[in-house]
Amino acid sequence: MSDQQLLRGTMILTASIFISKMLGLIYIFPFTSIVGHQGLALYTYGYTPYTVLLSLATLGVPLAVSKFVSKYNALGDYHTGQRLLKSGLIIMSITGFIAFLALFFSAEMIANRVLDPDSLEGNSVGDAVFTIRMVSVALLVVPVMAIIRGFFQGNQSMGPTAVSQVIEQIIRIAFILVVTYVIMYTLDGELGTAVGFATFGAFAGALGGLAVLLWYWRRRYAGMQKMLEESTVDHKIPLTKMYRELFRYAIPLSFVGLAIPLYQTIDLWTFNPAMRDAGFVQPIAETYYASFTQSTHKLILIPVSIATAMSLTILPTITSAYTNGDTDRLQRTITQTYQIILFLTIPAAAGLMVLSEPAYAALFGLGEVSIGGEMLRTYAPVAVFFAVFAVTASLLQGINQQKFAVIALVAGLLFKVLFNSLFIQWFGPQGGVFATLGGYMLSVTVNVWAIGKYAQFDYSIIFRRLRQIVMYTVIMAAVVLYIAFGLERFFPMDNRWNAGIILGLSIGTGIIIYLNLTVRSGLAGRVLGHRFAVLKK
Template sequence: MESKFLRGTFFLTAATLISKILGFIYIIPFTALVSTQGYVLYKYAYGPYTILLSISTIGLPLAVSKFVSKYNEVGNYQVGLRLLRYGMYLMVMTGTISFVALYLTAPFLARLVIDPNDSTGNSIEDVQFVIRLVSFALLIIPAMSVFRGYFQGNQSMGPSALSTVIEQVVRITFILAGAYVTIHVLKSSITNAVGVATFAAFIGGLAGFITLLFVFFKRRDLIKKQRDESLNNEDMNVQSMFKELIGYAIPFVITGLAIPIYQNIDTFMINKLFQSIGYNLYEAETINSVIGLAQILVMVPVSLATAFGMSLIPGITSAFNSGRMLEVHNKISQTIQILIFFTLPAAMGLCILGRPIYIMVFGLENSPDIGGGILEWYSLAAVVFALYTVTAAIMQGINQQKKLIIGILIGVGLKVLLNYLLVPYLDEVGPILATYIGFTTSITYNVYMIKNTIHFKILPLLKTLRSVLLLVVLMSLIVWGTEVLCEIWLPEAFSLYSRALLTSAISICTGLLVYLGIGSKLTLAKGILNRKSKNY
């Protein structure tokens, strides 16, 4: 049973990583098709949608999984099926409400980002159109999330993993094919191409949902047999069931919403802020779009790091509830060490190679000068995002959910205030620094609460990270030197894109060889590799 569970967890983690990698890769051809003006329109639609999507896809699968697993453990399989049935009813209702709310508020949301008196960028009608098309996905995603949680609660990770990959593959295929056909075959507008791309969220969700339904009906006889042979089947009233489920879901939702909230603050504030200091709408939308593209690059190392680090969080919860405080301290140290080991070198690499990497990924047509500079400034957010995600999860593991909410509210409030204060003086760097300060404040608050609650000692952790920090400094110097040499040695006859591609490739490979070559000798790295080989 243990090996089956570990294998299933591995497949689910792998599926999530594949989904995130695909979600990064498709942006490259999509941006080439619709340009930064089309991408910012896509971003307007996905901003508010992501908030509602995060509630369903981050909170519900984990909460339903925890609920089903708990009652399966005591032999009450009937409650899990009852939750699935009534959960579907609830999600159809809440999904419909969310759809109607987003569809009807589309004009209001459009006016938040677009000045009707400035015709240099996208129009209010364009934004309203794409928001309404993406809202249809809310009719299907919540119900799919309940199904995924049910399978995970039964320690059957395969259906969730399969549906995750199929959903993403179908969505991306529809986005790219639809945008290409709309622009190059039908000769229609970029707005219509982006509209097709946003509607792909519904098509992908439908494909994932059909996959889960197929697996469920294929296993229907086995599920009924399991229920009928259970020794402790007892009914549970719907009110008590949902009360317990919501109690599980809220902490998961809180952690998952923080980064989308910060991103939405920028999406909906940047245009008006930059227009207030003299930019026209087109220029403001370009900055808005480029910040969104930089966020995508930054989230790649965050996703990889948290996939490793978050695997230790259940152990922290279990050890805390059992009173094994030394084990809690050790696991917290291990988690943060893993995050720093993976995210810090990636962030420094993005910082040093911001301009060539931006050109390599997004080409010369998507504001490379602004984009390269923004990526250099935004790169270290990878470390900040990862540390926030893990410290928030640790707060949940030690039952400090209410205090976690306070930390988030303080950080978000600072972010909004500093956007107003910094943009007039620092231009596009202002929102980035505001994000750093907001998140760092929340992280500091989380660490303070963790330290006070379980008497966790920070100094020993910092000492274990000294070797990694020195290695990152060495790697950064070598990557910087390699970039300088590439700029000197590469022939002037090469195109700007070719020079950026070669500079990025050579510098990244050199940095990886140095970091992994020397890093593999460190005690910390050996410990990480040994733990992962034992787990999988």
């Protein structure tokens, strides 16, 4: 495959990931309008353990398969890749089935932990059990689909993965919104029934994605058979040796990728019980939980996903620079990565802080704006640490020091486990945010130290840039806060339209101010000039 075709495939895959993430963000607004925060909390009770068990069932194998197949194809050995796929399908089917059984039969235990069985308000234990068991069925399909995607990517064919991801997400979201609306408003059904069937959308979407992959397989079957015939060598690697190589670098990657789900799992087990101990009744505790783990969480991931996507495009350079001993290029690339992340996420997080109530009201309605705005204001700064942790973990992978990313994550998770309930009892619902912030700060500290030590990276430039970014962000935030306060005199925030007007005008003002300050000072040119040449002028 030519470099141009490979670049095109990578761009298609990146675009599909971005589209899927945006769809995953947008649907939460109408879904919350249909089921409310109580339904959103119930939905999270099922999806959080599902996400963790899905990651454990696959253990990063799809990515590892992609690298493994690509490696042996380059050696002219197409037999090894196909042997890996055939055995992998069996293994993924088994692990998926085990994960399904584990989640299905632990549903009652999880439900009794997160909810008070004696409470007559809020979600019932029975509804939570039903929701968890409905989403567990998807574990029978998704691991199989994941390894097929890895095989196609290993053959430098990104289209099947890209198309199947988008189709899977579209079917899942359409199923969720249509089914919940019909059950709630057409059939006048119960909330627990609607949310339970909504989580079943994961299975419906997975079937759609798998159908797309099988269609591509049928179209490409003749070509793959021809590749086998043209294979110049067959290493005949034993399966035990093959999987030993796969898991050696797959497990650290999958563990780091589990960071946010693992943090949310700790909240699943401890947030509601700690809130009850702090004197909150179950419906209020569930509203705070839904706001923390779903609605505000989705909002703070917007700047994280954009910043990470922009920085990850230069991360492949890290590996080649480190491997070839090109110290200057390594230092420049790490510097650029840090600068992009901080340049984008710090002002975005500050904007979410000062516009927390208009943002929450415009996107999720006025019903729980006091709770949602309060949580968003506290949670927004964590976005910076989410982004920095993800990127520094990738940087450590590029310099073959991914073990420190794992150590950092374990340290952060231990902090979260030890202090989550305690902080909630001390500070109320914001204590869960503080525990997450503390855990991520600890993890980022470890990663930053490891990069400085093993890449011999000098942080003096980053500290100078950080001071500038913070200074301009404070100026921008102060003006935006004043503008929003003034707009509220003309557009009282008693409906979503007015909240949307305040939010839109304030965001526009903030962008103009921040760009004006950073462009005129030359900061934008130094950070983004390699992407937007006009900023250097």
